[in-house]
Amino acid sequence: MNTQNTTPIRNAARTIDELRTRVQGEVILPGDESYETTRHGANLLYNRFPSVIVRASRSEDVAETVTFARANGIPFSVRCGGHSVGGFSVVDGAVLIDLAGMTGVEIDPVRQVAKVQGGARSYDLAIPAHEHGLALSTGDTGTVGLGGLVTGGGVGWFVRKYGIAADRLLSAKLVLADGSVVTASALQNSDLFWAIRGGGGNFGVIVEFEFKLVPVKHVYGGAIILPATRDVVRGYLEYSATAPDELTTMATITHAPPAPFIPEERLGERVLILLAAWIGDAADGPQAMAPLRALAEPIADTVETVPYPVMFQYMQFAEAPHGGRVKMMFTNEVPDETIDGWIAAVDNAPSPMAGIHLRGLGGQLARIPADSNAFVHRDKKYFVSVLGLWDETVTDEAPHVAWADETWERMKHLSEGVYVNFIGDEGEGRVREAYAKGAYERLAQVKAKYDPDNVFRFNQNVRPATPDSQRKAA
Ligand SMILES: Cc1cc2nc3c(=O)[nH]c(=O)nc-3n(C[C@H](O)[C@H](O)[C@H](O)COP(=O)(O)OP(=O)(O)OC[C@H]3O[C@@H](n4cnc5c(N)ncnc54)[C@H](O)[C@@H]3O)c2cc1C
Known part of the structure; x- marks a missing residue:
């Protein structure tokens, strides 16, 4: 090797x-x-x-x-x-x-670099980095592991300004299939470095990440809760993908959950929970947020200047044990009837936690060349996910799974690609959809070199290239 x-x-x-x-x-x-x-x-x-x-x-x-x-x-x-x-x-x-015993983080504030052990979760890094006015754009939930998040990509709070979390990876140390330990970076094992940024856990166990952090200490951010009508959802989609790069948002059509900032009389109402983080000049935050606030009279609005790790508090419910059937697509177009279908689906969901999750992309994410690593769907405007979620009191998961699957069936014709970190065990076709533009074949070559026996196979599996598969691909 x-x-x-x-x-x-x-x-x-x-x-x-x-x-x-x-x-x-x-x-x-x-x-x-x-x-x-x-x-x-x-x-x-x-x-x-x-x-x-x-x-x-x-x-x-x-x-x-x-x-x-x-x-x-x-x-x-x-x-x-x-x-x-x-x-x-x-x-x-x-x-x-x-890897839960390997969560150590070392910050070098001068180089703005973090060395992070392979078992660390998003907030294991966010909290010490914040002390130095630094951050990595990770996902919405503090307990999501960097091991899974970064190897799959990492669509986070500053994705429109800095790209995915994997775009900030400088190097990684991995244990390979033969038990050897190697470094992957732009200069060492660069084929492997390309693959581990988006190619999932197919190539080895990352035991240490080295990230270039970004100078973010506070965000002007929080939740804006709006009535979930077709016009509000349409307005959200239009602004979220065209706003200044410093504004990243995510929004879920769901039911108003019990939360201290939601008026009691609105609990259970169908709403759009819009989470937003502005990382530009704090003074410009209100102006950046104004088009969202103008979509309708907000039911609640908690947006203010807060330390970045505070943003994780909005997803604390997802840290607790819960069930989830998740489906996902990237798309560029959302017809009105699809929005109407989402609203009807949420109205008929078997759980108040179920929802349709939307993120406007674009910005810097789309400017980074698609072949810079294995996360190739950079040009898509929207991230859309069906969240079939339920809590631990549920004993029969079947209606929840059926709801997610049926909702997905009605929208999947709009899919223009998928993100590996948001699909379940859905077969090789979906994995190939994630690795479009020749990425699957390139990953298969790297897999054949570093894990020819496919011992790292419990993941969105890329099969090692064989002479036969290479001939067919040519
Ligand atoms: C509540 C919730 C919120 C989420 N929010 C976001 C979000 O905002 N943005 C986003 O991009 N994604 C998000 N995701 C998706 C998330 O990125 C993936 O589910 C990811 O795989 C989870 O990583 P983990 O380490 O927690 O999972 P694990 O179950 O521990 O790992 C998943 C897989 O990753 C691989 N893996 C894990 N650690 C390593 C390692 N050290 N080295 C090599 N391979 C490894 C393995 O193949 C493993 O099977 C969310 C998921 C959930 C459930």
Whole structure:
């Protein structure tokens, strides 16, 4: 394998006892006290039982576990924040490499660079970076792992100003399929560096990220709650993709949840929950936000200047255990009848948490060349997702899953691509849709070089290129 910085493969541990002597982290088996609390991912839709859980505390633990699993012929999965929409990070009978013990973050304020261990979640980085007036544009939810988020792309709070989170990656250290540890950057293993920024967990376990941060300490941001009518949704779509780059928004047609900022008499009403973050001059924030506030008389408006990590508070409900069936598309056009269909779907949803989630894109995201990494759908105007969500009191998930699937069936003809981090286990066709413009074939080549046996397969899987597949692609 042509990899620089490669450390030789060591003899693998063959037994659990041997593995325990070699790793510093905890090795947890079914029946152990912590097994039950450790095995669950974030999504209640999946209830899986791994054969062994290794709570890695350093990169050597990850390498030992990869070689242990391979030597024993047991598949393994990798978990960071546990929010995989397809439930890929916990697999029945597999070894679970749990990175929750590797959340360290070091900030270099002069270089504006963060070194982050591979198990860190969005707020593990946001809070210490904020102390230095710095940030990375991660997603909306603090517990989403950087491991899954960044390898898939990372569409976050400043995506219209700075692109996806993966665009800010300077380098990463990975444990590969053979247990070796390599660095990937623009200068070292650059093919791998291209692939791990959008190509998902197909290539190895990232044990350390190095990010170039951006100078954001405060945002003029918060929630504007509006009545969800066709005109309001249309107005949101039009402004969100054409606003100044400093304004990134996301909006969900759903039911007004119990929250301190929502008047009690409006609880349960169909609304557009619009979350917005302006990172330009604070004095210009009200002007940037004015077109959104003018869409209708707001039911609530909490937008003010706040420390950036405060934005995570709006998605705290998603940190708690909940079930989710998620579907997603990028699109450039949304006809009126589709908006009407979304409104009707939300009115008929089996859960008040269900919704249609919208994000206007554009700005800097669209200016970065599509082949700069494996996240290729940069030119699309809208991110649209069906969120079939339910809480832990639900015992029968079937109506919730059916609602999401049926809602998706009615809109999928508008799809112009998909984002790997927002699809479930939907088959190879959807993975290929995510990696359009030749990206799938390029990823398959990188996969063949670094993981020819496809041992990293619990993900939006890219199959290693074979001479036959290359001939067909040519
Ligand atoms: C509530 C919620 C909110 C979300 N908000 C956003 C958002 O605003 N923007 C956005 O872009 N996405 C968002 N997502 C999608 C999210 O990015 C993906 O679900 C992502 O995969 C979750 O990462 P995780 O580490 O938490 O998940 P995990 O389940 O731990 O991991 C998912 C997969 O990532 C891979 N992986 C994890 N860690 C590593 C690692 N260190 N090295 C290599 N591979 C690894 C593995 O293949 C694993 O199966 C959201 C998802 C949820 C459920």
